[in-house]
Each structure stands twice: as structure tokens, then as C-alpha cells.
Amino acid sequence: MDPIRVGMAEMHIGTFPEKMITTVGSCIALCLYDxxxxxxxxxxxxxxxxxxxxxxxxxxxxDTAVPALFCALVSKGASRVSxxxxxxxxxxxFPLVNKSILNIGEENVIATKxxxxxxxxxxxxxxxxxxxxxxxxxxxxxxxxxxxxLSGEVIVL
Amino acid sequence: MRMGIESDQGPVRKxxxxxxxxxxxxxxxxxxGSIGAGNAATALSELIHRKISxxxxxIHIVSPLKIPDILKFYDMHTVVVIxxxxxxxxxxxxxxxxVEEAKKLVDFMAQGLMDGELTENITLIEELGNIIxxxxxxxxSDFTGIMLQPTPPTHVxxxxxxxxxxxxxxxxxxxxDALLFDARMRCDEEDIHGAILMFISRELxxxxxxxxxxxxx
Numbered sequence: 001m002d003p004i005r006v007g008m009a010e011m012h013i014g015t016f017p018e019k020m021i022t023t024v025g026s027c028i029a030l031c032l033y034d035x036x037x038x039x040x041x042x043x044x045x046x047x048x049x050x051x052x053x054x055x056x057x058x059x060x061x062x063d064t065a066v067p068a069l070f071c072a073l074v075s076k077g078a079s080r081v082s083x084x085x086x087x088x089x090x091x092x093x094f095p096l097v098n099k100s101i102l103n104i105g106e107e108n109v110i111a112t113k114x115x116x117x118x119x120x121x122x123x124x125x126x127x128x129x130x131x132x133x134x135x136x137x138x139x140x141x142x143x144x145x146x147x148x149x150l151s152g153e154v155i156v157l
Numbered sequence: 158m159r160m161g162i163e164s165d166q167g168p169v170r171k172x173x174x175x176x177x178x179x180x181x182x183x184x185x186x187x188x189x190g191s192i193g194a195g196n197a198a199t200a201l202s203e204l205i206h207r208k209i210s211x212x213x214x215x216i217h218i219v220s221p222l223k224i225p226d227i228l229k230f231y232d233m234h235t236v237v238v239i240x241x242x243x244x245x246x247x248x249x250x251x252x253x254x255x256v257e258e259a260k261k262l263v264d265f266m267a268q269g270l271m272d273g274e275l276t277e278n279i280t281l282i283e284e285l286g287n288i289i290x291x292x293x294x295x296x297x298s299d300f301t302g303i304m305l306q307p308t309p310p311t312h313v314x315x316x317x318x319x320x321x322x323x324x325x326x327x328x329x330x331x332x333x334d335a336l337l338f339d340a341r342m343r344c345d346e347e348d349i350h351g352a353i354l355m356f357i358s359r360e361l362x363x364x365x366x367x368x369x370x371x372x373x374x
Binding site: 021 | 231322325
């Protein structure tokens with residue numbers, strides 16, 4: 001089965017044995033997984049807050065993506081109490097370029113964690129910040145999130 | 158490894174074809190791209206004392222969020238040279254090469270250079286970016302009559318999607334159209350593929366449209 005690629009501001013929900021993939025720099029790959037039902041969802045969050053951009057996809061922003069993905073997962077049969085979250089991304093790769101994007105990675109991490117707390121979701125794993133992009137694989141058979149960096153280093157969340 | 162531009166992703170025009178997209182004339186963009194590429198090739202050939210040619214056979218005008226789908230550089234390790242404008246007018250430019258292509262290019266350039274011809278703190282790839290981006294901007298500058306001076310370039314080596322998403326986190330870039338030129342370089346018998354991305358501001362886009370209409374009348 002080919003893996004499902006989750007693009008910027010997109011989300012996908014799937015079940016065992018699917019695999020989802022994405023690549024993030026300053027963005028956040030948000031992975032929610034219900035271990036008991038082997039159902040999970042991924043959102044590719046681009047920015048921290050949605051105010052000003054109401055017309056955009058709710059999965060683009062940390063403050064709207066977390067509750068939206070959680071509700072979508074529950075509506076597909078996931079058990080509210082079994083869902084745990086894992087996040088990866090939030091890098092700052094251009095310290096010398098446009099100052100207006102300097103802290104987006106860090107802001108994305110802060111906003112995602114804040115939103116997870118508000119929804120009452122447990123953060124089961126994270127690999128965030130730094131200066132390098134990350135290639136993410138979300139395995140719905142196990143709930144494992146594999147994070148690979150340019151150096152080849154692989155972390156399993 | 159898939160490289161280059163897919164023809165089934167949104168509006169794309171090949172060299173010699175005319176037409177418009179959101180008021181932008183492909184004919185004019187090809188002309189400007191060809192002038193920029195030609196002048197950049199001449200400057201590079203002079204710098205490295207070896208013949209190099211650059212062509213821009215395809216062009217896309219596309220939403221920046223669709224760039225990964227078009228280039229198919231997913232998860233590919235890339236070298237991206239970035240420059241912005243020093244003036245109030247905005248046009249962010251990215252020169253993109255898969256790492257393997259960039260290595261071929263840098264090797265080729267290094268063979269033609271004599272010791273001490275470049276200062277040590279300027280990498281060859283940034284110098285290449287400086288020349289290509291500078292000449293593209295010069296072509297647009299001459300056409301629109303607006304002075305467009307690039308900042309010194311900087312470069313990043315990482316996964317292409319990760320670099321792009323970091324760049325597009327700047328919301329204003331997402332709201333612009335991206336001009337995507339498929340760049341084909343030839344150094345001796347070696348073909349090198351890359352892409353030139355331009356995120357032009359609405360103001361500059363309108364100026365280009367206005368001048369194109371005058372020119373095509």
C-alpha cells in the first residue's frame with residue numbers, strides 16, 4: 001500500500017495498516033493516534049494562529065487544526081480517552097533571511113502544545129525545533145512516528 | 158529520481174507558446190527568462206573560463222502551496238539559494254538544485270577557476286545564485302523600469318519540502334503567485350537540472366502586466 005502524503009495545510013485520517021508521510025521545516029506534523037482502535041490522523045500545520053485568515057483551511061493553523069483533527073478522528077470511531085498526540089517540526093532554517101519568519105517554527109511549537117492542552121490531549125512524544133527539516137512517517141499499525149533528519153538520524157516517537 | 162516539471166499540474170507553457178494567466182503573458186515571461194538566463198550564462202562562462210549554457214524551457218504560474226506537487230522534489234535533499242530585494246518592492250527568489258546536481262555544477266565551476274579568484278567566505282553556489290538571480294532581476298528591471306537590487310544571497314541544504322514550508326510560513330508569500338522556471342544548464346557534456354522560483358508581489362506583478370500590455374499592443 002502506497003503511503004499517503006499529507007501536504008501543507010492538509011490532513012488525513014486512516015486506519016491500520018496505512019502509513020502517512022510528510023516533510024516539515026518550520027511546520028508541525030501533528031499525529032493523533034487511538035491505539036485501541038488503530039486509527040490515526042495527521043495534520044500538516046503551517047502557522048500558529050488562525051485569526052485574520054478565516055477563509056483558509058482549519059488544518060493550516062495550530063489553534064484550529066488540533067481540535068479539528070481530534071473531532072474528525074472521534075467522528076471516524078476513535079475513542080476520545082485513547083487518543084494521544086505526537087508532534088515533530090518547528091525548525092528555524094533561515095536565521096539570516098527574512099526576519100518576519102524568524103520565530104515561526106518556535107511559535108508553531110508553542111501554539112500546538114497550547115492547543116493540545118486546551119483540548120485535553122496527552123503529548124506522548126515530540127521532536128521539535130532545531131535548524132533542520134524532518135521527514136515524517138506515521139505508521140497506523142503501531143502509532144509509531146519515525147522522524148528522519150538530513151543527517152540520516154532516525155528518531156522513533 | 159524524478160526531476161523537472163510535470164505538465165499536468167496547472168497552467169504550464171513551453172518555450173514559444175503564447176497565452177496569459179491572471180494577466181501575465183507567458184510570451185513576455187519567456188522573453189525575460191531567456192534574457193536573464195542568457196546573460197547569466199555569459200557572466201558565468203566569463204567567471205569560470207568555461208562554456209556554460211542555461212535554458213528555461215518551461216514555466217509555471219502557480220499557487221506556492223502547489224510547488225512541491227509540480228517539482229516532485231519531495232524529500233529530496235536540495236541546495237536552495239535565496240535572495241530578496243533591498244528595496245520596498247518585494248520579489249523573493251529561490252534557486253533550487255537537487256544536491257547531486259549542485260555537486261556537479263560546483264565541480265564544474267571549481268575546475269575553471271584559478272586559486273584566489275573567489276574570496277573564501279563566498280561559496281561557489283552562492284556566487285552562482287548571485288549571478289542567476291541578479292540577471293533575472295536585471296531583465297525584469299529593464300522591462301518594467303523599476304530598480305530591483307537583490308540582497309546578498311544565502312543558501313540552505315535540506316529537504317526541499319522543509320525549506321519551502323519554512324519559506325511559505327511567511328503568509329504574504331502564500332498569497333502571491335509563484336513563477337516557476339524549469340532551469341536546464343549545460344556544462345561541457347553534462348546536463349544539470351534545477352528550478353528558479355520567484356514570489357513576486359502584487360505591485361510588481363501589476364507593473365509586469367501593465368508593461369506587457371503596452372509592449373504587446
